[in-house]
Amino acid sequence: MIRSSFQFDKGTLSTPNVSQKVRNRLEQLDEMEEGSINEMHDLSQQEYIKRIEEMNVAIKNAWESDQRVKALKIAIQCSKQLSSINVIHFYPSKFVLITDILDSFGELVYGRIEKKIHSQTDDSKETCLNWFYKISSIRELLPRFYIECSVLQIYRFLIPAENQREEFERILLRLTRMTRGIGDPLVSIYCRVYLCRIAIKLIPESKKIFLQNIYDIIDNVDQVFIDNYQFEYLSESLFLIFS
Numbered sequence: 001m002i003r004s005s006f007q008f009d010k011g012t013l014s015t016p017n018v019s020q021k022v023r024n025r026l027e028q029l030d031e032m033e034e035g036s037i038n039e040m041h042d043l044s045q046q047e048y049i050k051r052i053e054e055m056n057v058a059i060k061n062a063w064e065s066d067q068r069v070k071a072l073k074i075a076i077q078c079s080k081q082l083s084s085i086n087v088i089h090f091y092p093s094k095f096v097l098i099t100d101i102l103d104s105f106g107e108l109v110y111g112r113i114e115k116k117i118h119s120q121t122d123d124s125k126e127t128c129l130n131w132f133y134k135i136s137s138i139r140e141l142l143p144r145f146y147i148e149c150s151v152l153q154i155y156r157f158l159i160p161a162e163n164q165r166e167e168f169e170r171i172l173l174r175l176t177r178m179t180r181g182i183g184d185p186l187v188s189i190y191c192r193v194y195l196c197r198i199a200i201k202l203i204p205e206s207k208k209i210f211l212q213n214i215y216d217i218i219d220n221v222d223q224v225f226i227d228n229y230q231f232e233y234l235s236e237s238l239f240l241i242f243s
Contacts, residue, residue: 045090049097052078056101063108072147075105076138079146085186095190099146099197106150113154128154145178145191149198168202172209176216185223192217 055074062070078098085091109131116124131151138144152171159167175195182188192213199209 045093048090048094052081052094052097052101056104059101059105060108071105071108072134075102075147075150076143078102079143080140082146082190083142083184083187085184088186091186091190095193099194102146102150102194105147106153109151110153113157117157124157128157141178141181142187142191145175145182146194149175149194152198153202165203165206168199169206169208172199172203172206173212176209176212179216185220189217189220 055078059071059074059078062068062074078101081098082095113124113127116122116127131154132148135144135148135151138147152168155168155171156164172195176192179188179191179195182191196210196213199206203209
């Protein structure tokens with residue numbers, strides 16, 4: 001059985017005048033974070049996978065009906081699932097399922113802003129800033145990290161083409177440092193895996209990002225195999241053998 005509970009760099013881009021519309025949406029998001037975080041307890045792996053797939057459909061349906069805050073809320077709920085390592089053996093599969101949803105969410109955000117560029121009233125830059133403002137308002141570190149990574153490509157609409165490699169390196173290094181604030185070493189390692197996946201899409205020629213994350217992963221590997229983890233891993237193995 002599975003038991004689990006389901007930045008924007010402020011120095012780079014300034015948002016001194018946040019519209020009332022954005023403020024209202026942030027208040028909505030805050031309320032949703034406080035009061036409607038779904039938890040999925042005592043689900044089998046098949047039930048869990050089905051629930052994750054339902055959340056993926058829910059994000060797309062919310063997006064298509066212009067409920068952007070609701071879509072963001074569901075994406076936050078999905079990313080929070082990656083904080084739970086109660087079933088270590090299932091964590092890699094859960095990581096793949098949830099990051100696929102986050103990738104899809106990022107594509108929805110990117111596609112909407114790209115359309116704005118070709119519209120008569122191009123407010124794409126303001127929309128980008130609004131998204132990063134919403135993300136910076138997510139209280140918990142893990143979902144804030146994952147959601148920002150998922151939409152990171154929209155920085156392309158804010159950074160001049162000739163500066164993109166340098167700026168993306170700086171942003172990705174900031175996110176790399178952010179992962180050091182995640183207490184669980186296994187969760188932290190998978191954050192770095194996702195970050196490298198994003199880096200491959202944005203600046204595949206940059207070695208700096210990959211080397212830094214590899215060094216950090218190596219530093220965390222020993223922590224994953226300390227006695228507590230070995231005991232938990234053994235317990236999970238025995239449970240699977242005798243259940």
